Amino acid sequence: MAEVIQLKSFKRKQAATRGFRSWSKRFGEKLDEQTRLSDLSDETLLFLISPGDQNVFVLYELVMGVLDLGPSSDFFHLDKAGKMEVIDISIHLLDQFRFECMRRLNWLKSGAAQPLSIIELIEQYPLQKVQGPAAIPSLNKFHPKYRVFQELPELERETFIRKQIPEAIEEFGRMLQD
Numbered sequence: 001m002a003e004v005i006q007l008k009s010f011k012r013k014q015a016a017t018r019g020f021r022s023w024s025k026r027f028g029e030k031l032d033e034q035t036r037l038s039d040l041s042d043e044t045l046l047f048l049i050s051p052g053d054q055n056v057f058v059l060y061e062l063v064m065g066v067l068d069l070g071p072s073s074d075f076f077h078l079d080k081a082g083k084m085e086v087i088d089i090s091i092h093l094l095d096q097f098r099f100e101c102m103r104r105l106n107w108l109k110s111g112a113a114q115p116l117s118i119i120e121l122i123e124q125y126p127l128q129k130v131q132g133p134a135a136i137p138s139l140n141k142f143h144p145k146y147r148v149f150q151e152l153p154e155l156e157r158e159t160f161i162r163k164q165i166p167e168a169i170e171e172f173g174r175m176l177q178d
Helices: 002-027 042-049 053-066 072-077 080-104 118-123 125-135 146-151 154-163 165-177
Strands: none
Touching: 002 042, 002 053, 002 118, 042 053, 042 080, 042 165, 053 072, 053 080, 053 118, 072 080, 080 118, 080 125, 080 165, 118 125, 146 154, 154 165
């Protein structure tokens, strides 16, 4: 059993090395298999959640490295299923980064922090995909729109949270400038 655990740990460490290779250079941060969303600097997080094509390929780079699919430049050479997997996981990661931003702004209920490492988020994506809306965090009761959120039917709350993302990104950017 110890050999299985060590092999799993070794493989996760290799996946992190591949996935974070360019991130460590780009962001100047020490990133490894244990790095959680909460460990990222505010500046790195802002880059990752900001709109634009550049951050999309940075996410592809991470996902493809962890899955051992090659560099992000190989994305267009993947088959359709491979491309969809990279895109789906990247979108899921982007959601998690945005929720982390909202958590740092204290917009989400305490305890909404992601307990998994970034590498685990990628590796366990199929399981998280099945969880679906249950994985969407709840708005903090101190948020000005909390009452509106509470009055919504359960099925509309995910959409409501997502509609707050552009404002959260803007607020987070302003916070970093101060």
